[in-house]
Amino acid sequence: MLRLALTGGRGFLGWHVRVLARALGWPEPVLVDRDDLRDDVATAAKLAGVDRVLHLAGVNRGDPREVAAGNVELAAALVRGLRRCDTPPPTVVFANSVQAGNGTPYGDSKALAAVTLAAARPDLVDVELPNLYGEHGQPYYNSVVATFCRLLAEQRAPQVDQDRELNLVHVSDAAARLMGAPTQGPWDADMPGLRVGVRELADRLAGFAAVYRGGEIPPLTDRHAVRLFNTYRSHCFPAHYPLPTVRRADARGELVETVKVHGGGGQTFCSTSRPGVVRGEHFHLAKVERFCVLRGTAEIRLRRVGTDEVVRFPVEGTEPVVVDMPTMWVHNIVNTGSTELLTLFWTNELFDAARPDTWAEAVELTPAEPAVAAA
Template sequence: MTIAITGGHGFLGWHTASRLRALTGTDAVRLGRDDFADPQRLASALDGVDAVLHLAGVNRAGSDEEVEQGNVRLALDLAVALAHQDRPIDVVYANSVQAELDNAYGRGKAAAAALLASAVETHGGHFADLLLPNLFGEHGRPAYNSFVATFAHEVAAGRRPTVTVDREVPLLHAQDAARELLASVGRTERRTLDAEPRGVGEVLALLEQAHALYATRGEIPPLPGPFEVNLFNTYRAAAFPAMWPLSPQVHADNRGELFETVRAHGGTGQAFVSTTRPGQMRGDHYHLHKVERFFVVQGEAEISLRRLLHDEVVTFRLSGATPSFVDMPTLWVHNIRNVGDTELVTMFWADQLLDPENPDQYPEKVALP
């Protein structure tokens, strides 16, 4: 099945395209502003597409009218492109819980849903209308995607944001939203996605706790549940790559040296040690949720990482002469290579016990062809 994603280069679009790659090994047709600016180009982009996830939207503009009509216009452009195909194409719409409210954004999203439902049903396709709550996750844009993105970037930069109005906000991680969007392909339905209510002040406190433990000492904060893991990964994305690598305090005496490799404040964890011969490499995979640490104990290593569906590669050089470590951010492809002349000894740690049935590990090479 070929799936197109409008807004495919945005925050939710990237998360959804990444999840599709991870679980199916296929790439989405990612559509952006340039495609919508040219009706013929947009129609041609849908050739051979079986389903469209319509994630593109307008939530900020110069006026309320621009917000409302901007969402209607995007839906209309997509409806025209679908009509050019003259065949059934399923559409899943990333609507908003605000579609049930009387404000410019809500009215625009509701009108877009009605327009798309009619266009899809006319040609025999399935239309799923999913009402999304507030989303957060890795690589959200501060002061744009959510208050969580803003807080994460501010805290990671060592600043202290303030809470002006403390209230509970229903929050959903972008990967969980992507899971539901992909699961709705081929269905005719309208439903509101479940979210976890969390206080604005509570979120900030969790991020500040993570920063206090993680930024200078690399200690893992308490991760009692999926929300805390997702929030921590959001913070880690904001902190990467500026804070790496870290070197622990080394305690030495006549017996030798001792240093701490991981200190985790609660939760599960698993560690193992590997040896790697000169010139050999380990890794070339990525994770959706796992927190993972590479600690070079002996030898010379290069750790390379590339954000999924991006081209730029970040590389760190680590040496056992100065024991140090780098944590792998979620949704970044990574590997470690022995670039020295002697055996490389690396300790690996992950926050979760390995589940062979669901290892949260997806193969992909850091180096692009």
Template sequence: MKILLTGARGFLGWHTRLRLHALTDHEVVPVGRDEWHDLPLLVADSDAVIHIAGVNRAETDDEVEGGNVALAEDLAAAIRGAGHPLRIVYANSIQAGNGTPYGRGKERAAEILRDATQTGVGHLVDVLLPNIFGEHGRPQYNSFVATFVDATVRGETPSINDNQVGLLHVQDAAQALLDGLEISDAQLSPEPETHGVQEVWDLLQEFHANYVPVGEIPDLSTKFRIDLFNTYRAALFPEHYPIRLTPHSDPRGSFVETVRCRGGEGQTSFSTTVPGITRGEHYHLHKIERFAVISGSATMELRKMFSDEVLTFPATGDEPVAIDMPVGWVHNITNTGDEVLLTQFWSHELFRPDAPDTFPEPVRLD
């Protein structure tokens, strides 16, 4: 299936594109501001549209409300002109219809798209998303979680009005949009987890207290803790890496503590790699994975999916360091020395052959 993805370079758009790449064979056509003028031709050449492009915040209320309506009108015109039935999956919000400029705009956008697909030219799935959070969210824009993470990293303390909020990790939101490609229902409402605003802040402070100074992994005994920790550590990358490990030496040799974890599953493995060989070349959707060189010399390379920039971290067993691979970043490790490389790998969960959360992709595209 050929899928047009609007808002592909935004927060939810990037995660949806990542999930489509990892879990499906669909051809994805990313559309942002630069491609918007080609929308009629692109829609006509597609089988389905996942419509994420929208306006969350702007200088005026009219820009928020009118922006969402205008985007829907453009898409509706392209749907009517496509000449064949299209499935439209709309990333709507539970705030639709709540009387705010954003809520009015999202509600009206859904009506416009519904009208465009009710004349025999397709099917609309209206996905009502709650507050979403996750890796690479924009502070002061995507969610209060992104704002809290940014404040934590900067060492600032925001004003907190504690209340209960339904939260959905962005990869779960992306899965709901993928589900919309298959279901016959007209509406889909993924279920959030309810957490306190103060609870979120306190968890971030718990993570930050030991992760930045010594690289200690916090308690990861619940899905929410894992999702929030992944969100937090994405904001630290790459400025706070590599993690410096401390050797303890005496006449017998040396001892290096590579991983400390306060709770949850965990699996440790090691590999030997001959000179010139590269391991890895994959990415994950949720797995927390640490690479630590024990002996020899290596480089670790990482690239954020759908970007070209490659980050390189040298590593040696003489001055041991570790890298925790961010979700959605392709990574590898190459033996750059003349001797066998010994590397320790740790992940927060046991390896499950039926669900390895490992998706092949080269770091370097040239």
């Protein structure tokens, strides 16, 4: 269990680091904001006593001069804080880029930032990260995956002006590498990459969107397919839910189509809940999970990890709908009726008690459990 300090902790990568720390049961990371970095004493105070500082803050886009100066100054500010710190962290990790030293203002400034940090900390852990993608990335900023997903969620078609090969790594894997996380979860600190062309990526995501628009699950053939699909779903939530079901009735009774999976399986189970009973109170990092109430009245409640706003979906068995749990959102289902609740659950993978990808947390925060603002 490590105590972390993060610069850039409110950004895309920083949020995923904080989510993974939450899953591991580590203390909430200390956030070193840009205001702190302007004050050497404030920075030193926040770094004191932590086990590992992750330097994630950077300037990715904008005026070339601001990009070039910004990355170097952020590194220099961290160095000044480290030098003022009475108990500096044993480990300093820099979220560098594979573009370091490539002749662009961004790449050259990342390389110079690494030199600046290493001059003060020769033991610097310098991790060159490729293109990162994942849930809740900012369109037109964090990655082309986020841009394509947002366009498709808005039922617009991605445009590919120039095709080239990308090496994509899921942001949770990058977070695990930077954190030095153990390997018993759904993350992979070896950062396995997906090599894909931009046009192929657009077509693949468009295929996901076309299938999912009707409530069906597209082929999830490997871990990158699952994570790309989860990334797309993060741009659909909550506006696209609940999803309607197909109902058929005749003299014998009714049939409700709840799950249609293209080229895959998973696990389906049903549970009953007495009035007032709450099920869930956890989140997943990679697992796709679907709820469908078949009898009774309930409310499905969800909260993005690191925030305090709760999204609520009232559902009834008389009008069955499905709600898919977005990854990294704490969720539960509450029987709000006076009779027994019957709920169908589906997940894209068989339950593995050794690697359950189920991380306990309550949807409703107490005053003693304040949320940290998400990216």
